[in-house]
Each structure stands twice: as structure tokens, then as C-alpha cells.
Amino acid sequence: MIRAVIAKDVWLLVRDRGALISLFALPLVFILVFGSIYRGGPDRERPRPVAIWSAAGDGRGAVIAAVLGASPGFVARPVGSAEDVRRAVADEDVVAGLVIPADLGAPIELVIDLAAPIQVRGPIEGALTAVVMRALGPAGSMPRIEARSPPDLAPPLPEASAFQVSVPANAVLFGFFLALTVAMTFATDRRTGAWRRLLAAPVSRRRALLAALVPYYLVGVAQLAFLFGTGALVFGMEIGGSLIALIALSLALVYCAVSLGLLFASIGGSERQLGGIGSVVLLVMGILGGCMVPRMIMPSVMQSIGLAVPHGWALDGYYEILVRQGAGLAEISPSIAALVGFGTAFAAIGAARFRFE
Amino acid sequence: MTDAAPAVRLRGVGKDYGARAAVGAIDLEIRRGECFALLGPNGAGKTTTISMVAGVVTPSRGQIEICGLDLQRDPYAAKARLGLVPQELALYEELSALQNLTYFGALYGLAGATLAQRIDEALDIVGLRDRAREPAKRYSGGMKRRLNIAAGLVHRPEVLVLDEPTVGVDPQSRNHIFATVRALRDAGTTVVYTTHHMEEVEALCDRVAIIDAGAIIASGTVGELVAQHTTHEIVIELGGDPQAIAAGLREACARGATQHESSTVRIVPTEGLATLIGAIEGTGAVIARIASRDATLEAAFLALTGHALRDAS
Numbered sequence: 309m310i311r312a313v314i315a316k317d318v319w320l321l322v323r324d325r326g327a328l329i330s331l332f333a334l335p336l337v338f339i340l341v342f343g344s345i346y347r348g349g350p351d352r353e354r355p356r357p358v359a360i361w362s363a364a365g366d367g368r369g370a371v372i373a374a375v376l377g378a379s380p381g382f383v384a385r386p387v388g389s390a391e392d393v394r395r396a397v398a399d400e401d402v403v404a405g406l407v408i409p410a411d412l413g414a415p416i417e418l419v420i421d422l423a424a425p426i427q428v429r430g431p432i433e434g435a436l437t438a439v440v441m442r443a444l445g446p447a448g449s450m451p452r453i454e455a456r457s458p459p460d461l462a463p464p465l466p467e468a469s470a471f472q473v474s475v476p477a478n479a480v481l482f483g484f485f486l487a488l489t490v491a492m493t494f495a496t497d498r499r500t501g502a503w504r505r506l507l508a509a510p511v512s513r514r515r516a517l518l519a520a521l522v523p524y525y526l527v528g529v530a531q532l533a534f535l536f537g538t539g540a541l542v543f544g545m546e547i548g549g550s551l552i553a554l555i556a557l558s559l560a561l562v563y564c565a566v567s568l569g570l571l572f573a574s575i576g577g578s579e580r581q582l583g584g585i586g587s588v589v590l591l592v593m594g595i596l597g598g599c600m601v602p603r604m605i606m607p608s609v610m611q612s613i614g615l616a617v618p619h620g621w622a623l624d625g626y627y628e629i630l631v632r633q634g635a636g637l638a639e640i641s642p643s644i645a646a647l648v649g650f651g652t653a654f655a656a657i658g659a660a661r662f663r664f665e
Numbered sequence: 666m667t668d669a670a671p672a673v674r675l676r677g678v679g680k681d682y683g684a685r686a687a688v689g690a691i692d693l694e695i696r697r698g699e700c701f702a703l704l705g706p707n708g709a710g711k712t713t714t715i716s717m718v719a720g721v722v723t724p725s726r727g728q729i730e731i732c733g734l735d736l737q738r739d740p741y742a743a744k745a746r747l748g749l750v751p752q753e754l755a756l757y758e759e760l761s762a763l764q765n766l767t768y769f770g771a772l773y774g775l776a777g778a779t780l781a782q783r784i785d786e787a788l789d790i791v792g793l794r795d796r797a798r799e800p801a802k803r804y805s806g807g808m809k810r811r812l813n814i815a816a817g818l819v820h821r822p823e824v825l826v827l828d829e830p831t832v833g834v835d836p837q838s839r840n841h842i843f844a845t846v847r848a849l850r851d852a853g854t855t856v857v858y859t860t861h862h863m864e865e866v867e868a869l870c871d872r873v874a875i876i877d878a879g880a881i882i883a884s885g886t887v888g889e890l891v892a893q894h895t896t897h898e899i900v901i902e903l904g905g906d907p908q909a910i911a912a913g914l915r916e917a918c919a920r921g922a923t924q925h926e927s928s929t930v931r932i933v934p935t936e937g938l939a940t941l942i943g944a945i946e947g948t949g950a951v952i953a954r955i956a957s958r959d960a961t962l963e964a965a966f967l968a969l970t971g972h973a974l975r976d977a978s
Contacts, residue, residue, distance in 0.1 A: 501755030505816065508719040508749040509772035510741035665722050 326584020359405035423464035475539035476626035490569025528562035549635030564651035570658035621646035670733025672855035678727030705876035748822030773820035807838020904953035913950025
């Protein structure tokens with residue numbers, strides 16, 4: 309009898325793609341993704357560039373560059389002016405910069421994005437301070453170093469709490485799970501015959517499809533309003549930038565999530581299959597996009613891969629709005645454009661593949 | 666659209682799935698106010714046919730008219746005249762009957778007082794008004810079936826398509842569904858009823874079309890079909906040892922459309938009775954009893970398709 313039960317369950321399991329993926333593929337995907345994120349720390353093999361400028365004839369720049377070059381993990385990139393250092397940092401061409409002023413009494417400017425999470429910024433600041441100390445300290449008095457954001461970047465909130473990061477990360481991760489709800493609703497309606505009833509009604513198929521999606525758009529908006537509202541009112545999450553920009557980004561995110569749901573629905577399958585496969589896809593997208601580990605502390609390759617999923621763009625936008633003072637629509641327009649672009653692509657493919665009958 | 670137009674008219678309607686024709690090319694007319702059955706085994710094409718009539722499935726060929734309105738050219742007006750009751754319980758079980766009917770009524774453009782009135786009417790017809798505010802998940806299987814019918818009725822359609830509405834219901838609920846269908850027909854609603862139960866057709870329907878392998882092979886009243894396709898059937902009860910009975914049954918099956926249960930075989934004879942009896946006795950089986958009885962729709966189905974409905978399904 310036990311043998312028959314085992315045989316039956318094995319037959320069922322090998323036919324259940326969702327369960328197979330959850331049991332066998334999902335752990336492998338997680339191992340691969342998390343392994344890539346944590347492999348030897350960020351970019352162990354590739355030293356990160358630091359822009360450096362000193363006035364002509366000032367030998368301190370060359371000394372610092374030499375010590376920097378000898379330090380593991382950094383490489384000096386001399387530029388033509390102090391402004392070039394600040395621009396390179398603002399454009400994220402380099403992780404930080406050093407401006408050595410001609411006035412020996414003036415502090416050395418450590419140019420770094422002060423809005424970056426302390427987990428990202430702290431080690432770089434510490435390492436560069438140590439480099440400057442080693443280069444200049446023994447020869448004379450201890451140099452003064454001041455960390456500043458590039459003037460092109462809006463300054464960060466004076467005291468950003470951990471909720472500035474955890475609220476958007478989880479809002480993005482779970483906001484995109486709306487896609488699964490959308491797809492499973494279609495699967496349930498097909499199974500129960502409610503979808504046939506909708507098709508038998510005197511409404512166009514396009515309108516029927518739209519009508520099935522719109523409620524989930526509203527649900528998604530309500531979900532994000534609840535999460536950010538709770539974050540602000542209960543957990544003390546601050547909004548450094550514009551509330552309108554936050555709303556616009558959230559609307560774009562929900563559009564993208566609902567469109568992804570249509571794409572999932574167009575692939576078909578039972579509720580169980582969608583639940584298994586869809587949740588894996590969404591979790592992996594969330595990890596790559598930085599919902600579980602901030603993309604900023606990932607290796608540069610993983611940071612780039614993170615922008616291949618909408619989660620990465622959404623999180624970048626939320627960080628701008630929540631952490632930087634005065635960040636508005638202009639600052640997050642790339643994120644909004646990316647979410648709308650992803651959403652439109654998902655919707656177009658989903659609508660083209662969707663089988664009404 | 667004219668009142669004289671039939672409730673449903675199909676001209677050369679068929680549906681292909683890839684290279685396979687699920688329905689060939691059906692011609693059919695269903696008159697206004699009648700209860701019309703589409704009878705056939707599972708997989709015969711009944712659901713595909715009514716799905717095309719309801720506008721759920723797009724035909725590969727042919728033309729469909731609902732109350733004189735071309736379903737392809739004027740789909741919304743045509744669909745508004747038709748109500749579909751799918752074979753599945755196409756309901757939202759977490760919602761009450763009232764909420765379900767509000768949703769399905771709104772799909773047909775109903776709102777406000779009109780919708781409320783139509784919901785009351787539909788609930789009265791299926792006898793669920795006193796349970797209207799309970800979630801459907803608390804209903805018995807039969808009550809859910811009745812709510813399923815109410816959802817197809819709420820917009821007061823001229824044509825109601827019921828796809829195997831008695832699947833999985835107890836006898837009491839089945840009788841309730843029968844009473845509902847009769848009441849609707851008496852009120853002038855055209856009822857299109859698919860089933861593979863002969864007795865439902867005989868009990869309810871004015872006319873019937875027999876569908877098999879995607880083609881309508883006969884249509885008419887139950888009386889017409891029986892009269893046209895068979896006059897009587899022979900019931901033979903076999904005796905002897907089990908091996909002889911089995912051999913006798915095999916011989917009987919080989920000699921025409923037959924149906925057998927245990928040691929009794931029913932045959933619509935296609936040859937002389939003496940020849941048939943001789944052949945069965947030749948196997949060693951003993952004929953314990955033989956009787957002739959008036960043919961039924963089941964016998965007509967046997968004669969038309971060459972197989973019993975339950976065998977095919």
C-alpha cells in the first residue's frame with residue numbers, strides 16, 4: 309500500500325511544474341542570486357575608481373593617488389578640476405572623489421553622496437580617510453577632511469531612519485505581488501466559468517479585459533497608500549522629497565504590476581501552477597531589484613542586472629524621494645519612465661498572447 | 666430583427682481546434698418559446714455549440730442569429746437577448762446571492778431599481794429569495810445550481826441556454842430545476858438545454874436535436890424521433906452459466922445497437938427476431954425472458970448512433 313501511495317505522489321509531483329520549481333529550482337535560483345550578490349564583497353576583483361584633483365604644483369595629490377593605488381579595492385582617477393570631481397561623483401562615474409585645495413589650511417573635500425545608506429557610504433568614507441591619513445599624516449599635521457555631497461545632488465535628510473529603506477523595499481516587493489493576484493483571478497474565473505459568463509455578456513472583449521484589470525489597479529494604489537501611510541505615521545518614515553512625485557511613482561509602479569499580472573495570465577496555467585512559478589519569478593525579481601539587499605552594496609554587475617527588472621527602477625525612485633530633501637518629479641522621471649515602459653511592454657505582450665476562449 | 670424570427674438560427678456553424686473539427690457544420694432552428702434539447706454524449710460538441718451560440722466561442726464558419734440578430738454583425742444586441750448558464754458553478758462563492766446577481770446583472774447594463782427588481786424576480790424563480798444575503802459558499806450543491814441559473818436569468822433574457830444544469834445535483838434539487846425550466850418556458854422564455862440524460866429531455870423538452878461527433882444527426886419532437894427511427898425494442902434476459910451469459914451478451918452486441926446491464930440486453934432489432942434469438946442461443950446462453958416494449962428516445966438514440974448514450978459518455 310505504501311508503495312502505491314509513494315508511486316501516486318511521485319506521479320502527481322512530476323506533473324506539477326509549480327511544485328517542482330518550488331522544491332528544486334527555487335533554492336538553486338536563490339543560491340545563485342545571493343551567491344552573486346555576496347561573492348567576496350562588492351567588486352573584490354575590480355577596484356572602484358576614486359576621482360582626485362589637486363592644484364598644479366601641489367604634490368599632495370600625487371602622494372594620495374599613489375597610496376590609493378596601493379590600497380586594495382580602489383584606483384585613483386585624476387581629473388582636471390574640482391568641478392570634474394564633483395560631477396563624476398554626481399554622475400556615479402566614481403564612488404567618491406577627493407579635492408585637495410591649494411590652500412594648505414583648508415580641509416580636503418571628500419566628495420560622496422551623503423544620501424547613500426550608511427552601510428554603503430561608511431566603509432568608503434573610512435577607507436578614503438585612512439588613505440589620506442597614511443599619505444599626508446606622517447609628514448606634518450593631521451589633515452582635515454570634510455565629507456560633502458556634490459552640489460548637483462539634493463542633500464539628504466539630516467536623520468534618515470532605517471524605515472526610509474525598509475518601507476519602500478517591502479512596498480515594491482509586495483506591490484509587485486499584485487501581479488500574482490491578477491493572474492490567479494483570471495485562472496479562477498476560467499475554472500469556475502465566470503469568465504465564460506463575462507464573455508457571454510454584451511461587452512467587447514477588450515472592455516471585459518480592461519474591466520477585469522481596473523479593480524486591481526485600485527487595489528494596488530490602496531496597498532501602496534496603506535504601506536507608505538503606515539510607514540510615515542507609525543514608523544516615522546520621512547518623505548524628504550515631493551509627495552506628488554511619490555504618488556506619481558506609486559501609480560507607475562501599480563500600472564507596471566497589473567500589466568505584469570496580465571502577462572502572467574496570458575501564459576495560462578492553473579492557480580496552483582501560477583502560485584508556484586509566479587511567486588518564484590517575483591521573488592527573484594525582487595532580489596535582483598534590491599528589495600532584500602540594497603543594490604548599492606551589490607557588485608557593479610549585479611547592480612546593472614538589477615535595472616533589468618522594474619523593481620530596481622522603482623526602488624531607485626523611492627530612495628530619491630524619501631531620502632533626498634526636495635527631490636521632485638525631475639529627479640525620479642527616469643524611474644517613472646522605466647516603470648511605464650516595462651508596464652507597457654508587459655501589457656502589450658500580455659494582451660497579444662491572452663486567450664479569451 | 667422580427668418577432669417572427671426564430672429564437673436561435675444556426676447556418677453551417679462549425680468550430681475547428683487546429684486540424685480537429687469539434688463541430689462540423691450545424692444547421693439548426695430553435696423556435697421561440699420552446700424548450701429545446703441538445704442531446705448527446707460527453708464530447709459530442711454540445712458545449713462547443715452552445716458556447717458559439719452564446720458568443721463565448723468564435724465559430725470557424727457559419728452564421729448565428731439570436732432572435733433575428735446576427736451575432737457577428739450585431740453582437741451586443743444579440744447577446745443581450747441571451748442568458749448563459751454554464752455547466753460549471755460560475756459564481757463567486759464568497760459573495761452572497763444578492764452580490765452575485767448584482768454583478769452579473771450589471772454586466773448587462775442593469776442598475777438601480779431595475780436591477781433590484783430583476784434580482785428579486787430571478788431569486789423568486791429559483792426559490793432563493795429568503796437566503797439571498799447568505800454567502801453562496803454556505804449553500805447546498807442544489808442551491809448553488811439554482812443560483813447559477815438565476816445569474817443567467819437576471820437580465821430577463823428571451824433565450825436561456827442551460828448547459829447540463831443538473832450535473833451533480835440530488836433528485837430533489839433536480840426536480841426544482843425542472844420546475845424552474847417549465848415555469849420559464851410557460852412564461853415564454855426559449856430554453857436551450859444540453860444534457861446527456863434522456864429522461865430529462867423526455868420530461869422537459871418540446872423538441873430535441875441529437876448531436877454526435879460534432880454533427881446533428883436528427884431533430885424533432887421526442888415522438889417524431891422515436892417514430893422515425895425505431896418502432897420497438899426487444900428486452901432479452903439471459904440465463905445459464907456466467908460464461909454462457911457473457912458469450913450471449915457479446916453476440917447480442919455484435920448484432921446491432923445494444924445496451925446491457927448484468928444479464929439483460931436491450932436491442933433495437935435490425936434483422937429478424939428468430940435469427941437474433943438463434944444466434945444468441947448458439948453461444949450456449951439461455952433466453953430466460955423476452956419482451957417487446959414501446960420504443961423510447963433512448964432506443965431512437967441507439968438506432969441513430971449505433972451506441973448507447975452512456976457507453977459513448
